[in-house]
Amino acid sequence: MARYYTDEHEWIDVEGDTATVGITDYAQGQLGDIVFVELPAVGTSVEKGKDAAVVESVKAASDVYAPIDGEVTETNDALDDDPALVNSSPEDGGWFFKLTIADTSQLEGLMDEAAYQSFVEGL
Amino acid sequence: MRYLPLTDTDREAMLAKVGASSIDDLFADVPEEARLSGPIEGLPLHASEMAVERHMRRLSKKNLAAADAPFFLGAGAYRHHVPATVDHIIQRGEFLTAYTPYQPEIAQGTLQMLFEFQTQVARLYGCAVANASMYDGSTACWEAVAMAARVTRRKRVVLSGALHPHYAEVVRTMAKFTDDEIADALPSLQGTPDNDGLIARIDDETSCVVVQYPDILGRIPDLAAIADAAHARGALLIAVNTEPVALGAIRSPGELGADIVVGEGQAIGVGLQFGGPYLGLFAVRDAKHVRQMPGRLCGETVDAEGKRGFVLTLSTREQHIRREKATSNICTNSGLCALAFSVHMTLLGEKGLRQLAAWNHSLACKAADRLTQIPGVRLLNDNFFNEFTVTLGTDARRVVRKLADDGVLAGVSLGRLFPQAEALKDGLLVAVTETTTEEDIETLASALQEALA
Numbered sequence: 001m002a003r004y005y006t007d008e009h010e011w012i013d014v015e016g017d018t019a020t021v022g023i024t025d026y027a028q029g030q031l032g033d034i035v036f037v038e039l040p041a042v043g044t045s046v047e048k049g050k051d052a053a054v055v056e057s058v059k060a061a062s063d064v065y066a067p068i069d070g071e072v073t074e075t076n077d078a079l080d081d082d083p084a085l086v087n088s089s090p091e092d093g094g095w096f097f098k099l100t101i102a103d104t105s106q107l108e109g110l111m112d113e114a115a116y117q118s119f120v121e122g123l
Numbered sequence: 124m125r126y127l128p129l130t131d132t133d134r135e136a137m138l139a140k141v142g143a144s145s146i147d148d149l150f151a152d153v154p155e156e157a158r159l160s161g162p163i164e165g166l167p168l169h170a171s172e173m174a175v176e177r178h179m180r181r182l183s184k185k186n187l188a189a190a191d192a193p194f195f196l197g198a199g200a201y202r203h204h205v206p207a208t209v210d211h212i213i214q215r216g217e218f219l220t221a222y223t224p225y226q227p228e229i230a231q232g233t234l235q236m237l238f239e240f241q242t243q244v245a246r247l248y249g250c251a252v253a254n255a256s257m258y259d260g261s262t263a264c265w266e267a268v269a270m271a272a273r274v275t276r277r278k279r280v281v282l283s284g285a286l287h288p289h290y291a292e293v294v295r296t297m298a299k300f301t302d303d304e305i306a307d308a309l310p311s312l313q314g315t316p317d318n319d320g321l322i323a324r325i326d327d328e329t330s331c332v333v334v335q336y337p338d339i340l341g342r343i344p345d346l347a348a349i350a351d352a353a354h355a356r357g358a359l360l361i362a363v364n365t366e367p368v369a370l371g372a373i374r375s376p377g378e379l380g381a382d383i384v385v386g387e388g389q390a391i392g393v394g395l396q397f398g399g400p401y402l403g404l405f406a407v408r409d410a411k412h413v414r415q416m417p418g419r420l421c422g423e424t425v426d427a428e429g430k431r432g433f434v435l436t437l438s439t440r441e442q443h444i445r446r447e448k449a450t451s452n453i454c455t456n457s458g459l460c461a462l463a464f465s466v467h468m469t470l471l472g473e474k475g476l477r478q479l480a481a482w483n484h485s486l487a488c489k490a491a492d493r494l495t496q497i498p499g500v501r502l503l504n505d506n507f508f509n510e511f512t513v514t515l516g517t518d519a520r521r522v523v524r525k526l527a528d529d530g531v532l533a534g535v536s537l538g539r540l541f542p543q544a545e546a547l548k549d550g551l552l553v554a555v556t557e558t559t560t561e562e563d564i565e566t567l568a569s570a571l572q573e574a575l576a
Contacts, residue, residue, distance in 0.1 A: 036414060036439070041276075054448065056439040061448065 004067065004107055005116035011091055012067040014107065022095040023055065023064060023086065026120050031057040034086045039075040039097055046070055046099060048106055053096050055086065068106040070099030187532065189395055193563035195490075197510045197554025198339070198535040199260065199287050199365040200398065201390040203479075204558055209392050209466045218462055223455070224421075227434045233458070234433035237421040240465040247370050247468075248384040249377025250406035254418040255456040256464075257403030260365055260387030261293040264333065266405060266417040266451055267361045267383040268294055271331035272303055273415050273450065275359060279328040283321050284308035285338035287365060288540050294333070303330070309544050312514065314505035316344040322352040329358040331383075336362050336376055337369055339540065340503060341510040341552065350380025359383060367391050367404070368556075369508040371480030377408040384408070392467030393460050402460035414440060417451030479557060483509035487555040490564045494553070497572045503550065510554040512537070515575060519551040522574050531570045 001015045009027035013020045028034065038054040046052040046066035053064040075097045079085060086094035101107075111119060129137075134146075143149040150158060162168055170178070189202050196202070213219065217232055224230030224237070237255045244253035257263040268280050280303050282291050291307050298305050306324060311317055316338055325332055332353045337343050346362060353360045362376030364386035376384040388402035389395075407416060414437065422436035442449035471479060487509040494513055495502045503512040515522055519536035526533040537550030555564075 059439075059444070061439040061445045063448075 002107075003113060004110035005113065005119075006065070006067045006110055007119060008065050010064060010067050012107075012110065014101065017101050017104075018073065018098055019068065019070065019101050020095050020098050021052070021064075021067060023090060024116070024120075025090045028087050028090040028094075031055060031060065031062060033058050034083045037079040037083045037086060037096065039079065040072045042072050042075060044072045046072060056083075064096060066099075067110060068099075069102040071102070072097050072099050074098040187527065187530065189532070192530050192532050193559075193566045194532045195534040195553045195555065195559070195563075195567060196532055197366070198540060198552050199289065199387060200395055200401075201366055201368070201509075201554060201556055202395055202558050203368065203390050203556050205392055205394050205463075205467060206470055208470060209463050212466050213459055213462050219459065221458070225435060227432060231433060234421050234435070236462055236465060237419075237456070237458075238423060238433050239469070240461045241421060243465060243468045244388075244404050245406050247367060247375065248364075248386075248404070248406040249375025249379075250384055250408045251377075251410040252413050252416070252420070253404065253406035254416055254420050256388070256458070256461040257385075257405050257418055257453060258457060259389075259399065259401035259403045260363065260385065261287070261290045261403075262453075263385040263387075263403030263405045264290045264361070264363050265294050265297045266403075266453070267363075267385045268303065268331060268333065269297070269301070270383060270412075270415050270417060270450065271359045271361060272301070274412060275330040275357065277328055277330035277358070278303050279326070279330060280305050281321070281324050281329050281332045281358075282307040283316070283332070283334045283338065283344070285310040285316055285340055285342065285344070286333055286335045286363060287339050290335075290363060309541060310338070310340055310547070312340075312503060312512075312547060312550060314342070314503055316340075316342050318345050318348055322349060325353055325356050325358055327356055329353070329356055331359040331361050333361045333363060334381075336364055336381075337366065337373070337508050337510065339552075340512040340537075340550070341507040342504050343373060343506050343508070346376055346379035346381055350382075354380070361385065364404075366508065366510065368476070368480050368483055371476035371478075372484055372508055377406070380408075382408055382412070388460070388464045391471075392463035392465070394463075400457060400460055402457045402464055413437065415450060416440065418453050419456045480508070482557050483555065486557070486559055486561075486564075487511065489561065490553060490555045490559070490567070493564050493568045494571065497568060497575065499575050500571065509556060510552060512550050512552050514549045515551055515571075516549060517575065518548045520548070522571070523551065525574050526567075526570050529570055531567055533567055533571065 001013055004012050009024045011022055011024050034057050036056040040052050048068050049065055051063045052066040055062050055064055076095050221233045224233040241253045295305050334344055334349055350360045359382040361383045362381035367390050384406045386404045388404045393402055420437050421433055424434055426432045438444055440450045441454035443454050491502050491511050494500050499516040501514045520538040523533050523536045534551045534553040537547040541547050
């Protein structure tokens, strides 16, 4: 399994031709208490860099962008009842959705963990 | 706020500061054809206060006011008695001049009032959650349609033919800017609404069915049957109520299965006010839909010391936060009209509302009985609350005009509401409230008999 990051603070775990997407620990810290997550419907085609989900904190709503093209195969229903999972476990239990990877070459432009860490430190 | 007019020197200083040479230069961004080139025709540049008062008094004498004549107009705006207490309370500065209650630390009074209002509307409508109000019934109706599209992700909107035509028009106007497809119809002149016909129009693409309750002809549709049929197809039922007093006598739309209940709250506390400002009511039966609701929502919470308090909540739905992705372009509410509603409703109480409703209904029955004694006048409705339709055997517009000239405001002709529907032109919609006296009913009956003779 390989993990990549985007400059919009999404993470993506790649396993075979499936990927899991969520938002980073840095992102949840910036948002504060998360009260609602709007996830895409299963079967939706998402496009790299375009809106795929919405995350709401007490005072703001932010778009979550798809890191790569793909079709949504599963969403994290646990977030319906407990959106705060994104705060407590952003890069594990608080995942957003899974998708089938349309084009693996799109992963090449993403950051690895070290690159993302230095990107965040520079913000 | 004092009004302090500007001097020419003030204006020059301000223009100089922003780098404009003249007022016209300041407004250079406004296309020239949209700008006034001189004074407005027929309007003097200035007049003394006394002269303006005299002029306005002369104009107002041309009106025949609701309180000065036997008055039977309804069709979505009703003349009810508003207790003097209502006006006294809403004039208090703390309410009258309060601004948006975004800061709960200083707006507990306004917030608590909104919370009480929402509670009253939710109970009246048989719903889980009501918002803090919308502009009026027709815009609330559109907001419900837009919400149904979000919930169902479908685009086909089925309007009952017996929905107030102005509400249908607002829905059609707003739908010009979305990709919703509006399927509308005309009402048929029969005693009972055509439920089967409406149900037959629901398909698997339908986002919602919009049904007025009581409907534009005063009839009470079978909401439960329509709700079941809509739900079987995965569509939502939107119930529209234009006369909240009716809900003191008939079962609430939420109880009968309506998913979204909207309406006009003007009848309680607000008064006719020449047609506005009015009060839109909006509620959802099931709290699971709360995040898809439009408008402002007030919630109960506790502060750091555990004391009960109120805040605007779930604001991320609204456009001041969510911008173009908001559930609605509205993130305000009709605060003062909502307060008037809430004060009047509090004075009535549940028992008082039931009594008021019973009184309205019994007077309406007396009026229907009396009018149908007139040769040529037929009652259309199998049932009604405080408003019913009679057919006159002749164009009702003409009759209404004649009676108005004789000082009787007889009702709203269907020809006025549905000018395109020749089949409805004999219909007259007659509304009766607690402000109607038996003498008024008798005056209407004799004038009508004379006009039809």
